[in-house]
Amino acid sequence: MTMSKRDTYTPDSLLAVAVQVFNQRGYDGTSMEDLSKAAGISKSSIYHHVRGKEELLNRAVGRALDGLFGILEEPGAHEGRAIEQLEYITRRMTQVLMAELPYVTLLLRVRGNTQTERWAMERRREFDQRVSEVLKAAVAEGDLRADIEPRLATRLLFGMVNSVVEWYRPGARGAVDGEQVVDAVARLAFHGLCT
Amino acid sequence: MTMSKRDTYTPDSLLAVAVQVFNQRGYDGTSMEDLSKAAGISKSSIYHHVRGKEELLNRAVGRALDGLFGILEEPGAHEGRAIEQLEYITRRMTQVLMAELPYVTLLLRVRGNTQTERWAMERRREFDQRVSEVLKAAVAEGDLRADIEPRLATRLLFGMVNSVVEWYRPGARGAVDGEQVVDAVARLAFHGLCT
Structure with missing residues (x-):
């Protein structure tokens, strides 16, 4: 041809x-x-x-999932108070999302029509669940507010982090720096927009 | 037939x-x-x-856009300090999103292949821009932190609000109450997860 x-x-x-x-x-x-x-x-x-x-889908979403689950194996995800672990995980999630942008984008769009898609959604839920446990621990330690239901707080936190795939385009003209995004996510999530 | x-x-x-x-x-x-x-x-x-x-797409995204732009005409979006306006807009955006769930979902997924899609994306940008101006005013009034670049702050705020379409299913078993979602979004966005 x-x-x-x-x-x-x-x-x-x-x-x-x-x-x-x-x-x-x-x-x-x-x-x-x-x-x-x-x-x-x-x-x-x-x-x-x-x-x-x-098989290509499997490898692609597998790469995104390996990046995300890898975070949970890092010392920063285990050491110190739960709030420190949660901030570490939040920052690293944002970094992994930007480093593996097309792979995480695909993972977030998967809807569950094939076995691989259902497996990927199951693994995503598992990851969310693991992070939700850390968030709950930080509430129990008195460092995070108790007036947002933990599952809801986790969903909104992930919603904010994951939304970065919608607009982050490294190398584009006027693109924001990756570390600036990581700092902004952490500040907004933990301390809010108010002074 | x-x-x-x-x-x-x-x-x-x-x-x-x-x-x-x-x-x-x-x-x-x-x-x-x-x-x-x-x-x-x-x-x-x-x-x-x-x-x-x-034409169906046009009406559907038009309905979502009317809901969103309607917020900006309400007194709460104009009265008081800019931070109060921004909190009002954030809460109302979350409410409109839940009330018009399928229409806003469609609006958020539009990618710009037809004239209607390009028009919808243009109107979305216009809405984001209007809200971004309120956020900037609140920073200038000293009520919002200046260490997150305003466009970036707006994007993360919208990312959090818009992510609600991914999981909010009214009437589903164990579904959270809509007003609980609105409060959670406002608390997280303005005051963060920390105590």
Whole structure:
């Protein structure tokens, strides 16, 4: 085929192309034909790398989930008072989200039509649950306000952090610096907008 | 056709069905055939009500935008200090979002492939801009912290409020009460999670 280039893809570089297409067209709306066009290689070349598009989805959301669950293994997520752990986790979540932007974007859009999607949603809930436990501990230690129900507080906290995928575009003209975003999220979440 | 029912739709009830389908399948992924099936009336019956699916999109996002811009006309959005106006707007935005849940959900998902979508995105930016001005005024009056860049603060505030569409399901078992959500958003946004 004249449109095909030589297949020099690595697993990671093929995944990067696939994730871009999934985010543009939606996972359900993406065919192997779309992936073949975007990558510029034949469908059979793609099948040489992966069994199908669900394997690509699995690897992509797996990468996002590994990034997020990895945070919970770091010393900062265990040391000190629960409020310090929660602030550490919040900052690191924001960093991981920006570092793995297309992968986390895809994870957040997954809706549960296939086994991989249901697995990803289950893992997301598990992560939310783990963070919610830390938040509850910080309330119990008297460092966080008790007048917001913990599940609701966790949802709003995640809502704020996750919303960063909607507009954060590194390298864009006038783009804010990543560390500025991390500081802003932490300040707003823990101390609010008021002086 | 045996599957068709008598067309007893009003403009509002047909719109409600269309918005549900748009939110499930995505606007781009929805055909007139899909709308006809979901409504249980023929395509020509739908064309009796509207010129096409873009008109339905226009009405749906228009309803969400009217709800949001309506807030800015209310006395609470103009009276008192800027911080009081901003808190009023934040609370009302959260209320409108929950009251017009499917319409605001659709508005937030619009991506700009058609003229109506581009118009909706332009109006959203205009709304964000108006709220951002109130936030800036509150910083200038010394009531809001100056160490978060105002555009960034507005984005995170909207991110938190808008994230409510992801999980708020009125009437669901164990669902939180709408006013509890409004209070939680206002407390977190203005005073943060810390005691």
